Amino acid sequence: MNIQVTPSDYFSHPHNNTIINERAIEVVLGLRYIEAVVRSTSPTNLVEIGAVMPYYIGQERVFHECVDPIDPKATVVAMAETYDYKGKNVLTISTVEHIGHGDYRLDKNTTLAYDVVDRIYTESQSCLISWPIGYHKHLDNAVQENADKFEFFFYVKRNSLPLLWEYVVTNDGFSFEYGKPFNHANSVIFLIKHPQ
Numbered sequence: 600m601n602i603q604v605t606p607s608d609y610f611s612h613p614h615n616n617t618i619i620n621e622r623a624i625e626v627v628l629g630l631r632y633i634e635a636v637v638r639s640t641s642p643t644n645l646v647e648i649g650a651v652m653p654y655y656i657g658q659e660r661v662f663h664e665c666v667d668p669i670d671p672k673a674t675v676v677a678m679a680e681t682y683d684y685k686g687k688n689v690l691t692i693s694t695v696e697h698i699g700h701g702d703y704r705l706d707k708n709t710t711l712a713y714d715v716v717d718r719i720y721t722e723s724q725s726c727l728i729s730w731p732i733g734y735h736k737h738l739d740n741a742v743q744e745n746a747d748k749f750e751f752f753f754y755v756k757r758n759s760l761p762l763l764w765e766y767v768v769t770n771d772g773f774s775f776e777y778g779k780p781f782n783h784a785n786s787v788i789f790l791i792k793h794p795q
Contacts, residue, residue: 600635600793602628602752603766614654621784624754624764625692625729626655628789632727633663636688639794644724646687648679648715649694663690679715684722688794691719693787696730696738713741716790720749725794731784733777742788743773749790756785 610626611618617626629652636645645663650670653661666682667673675682679691679698699711712735719726732739732753742749753772754764759781767786775786 600631600791602631602789602791604628604754604764606761606763609762609764610655612655617655619759619762619783621693621729621731621754621787622655623762625787626652628727628729629690629692630656632690632794636725636794640688640724644687646675646682646684646689648682648689648691648719649697650674651692651694652690667694680711684719687723689719689723689726689728691726691728693730695728696735700735709737710741712738716742717745717748720790720792723792726790726792728790729787731777732772732775732786732788733779734784739773739788742790743770746770750792751788751790753789754787756781 604624604627608627609618609623615622617623647663647665650665650667650672653665653672664675665673666675666677668676668678695712695716698715699708716728719728753767755767755772757763757765772786772788777784779785
């Protein structure tokens with residue numbers, strides 16, 4: 600899977616005005632991950648945690664399970680912390696940072712997001728997990744403390760307009776804050792476990 604995203608690749612969509620936030624790169628990499636999974640394995644074992652892709656590619660083009668406890672576009676109403684990831688190819692775009700954070704009137708539990716990320720990464724056949732650094736500090740810190748366990752890379756925002764994201768492979772991506780100095784994510788981490 601090609602993880603290099605150039606400005607000409609940025610995903611532009613009116614929903615959530617993707618061109619000015621992290622979706623500009625997340626959706627591109629999500630689509631590439633889906634394509635890589637479909638090429639290498641059966642699409643029936645592809646699951647998305649958090650119903651994100653249906654908003655950008657259309658519900659009719661989503662042929663995988665979308666697991667979400669509250670989103671109307673979910674095909675499976677379930678909690679990420681109870682889902683069985685064994686043998687699955689898992690995509691999750693800017694969703695895990697909400698787990699245990701108290702968002703969407705769900706329970707608050709600061710360690711839960713890392714537990715889910717660890718389970719996905721350990722149990723899945725492959726995965727692509729992204730979230731904005733700085734939104735859920737406990738998750739960021741736990742992943743940074745266990746960095747040797749994961750293959751990861753970052754996209755770091757270098758400019759807000761025109762939007763410019765830079766690919767970074769060092770731990771420098773952890774030093775950014777959410778919403779500073781630019782609106783929305785200033786650094787997005789991607790954990791990747793390649794499809795076999």
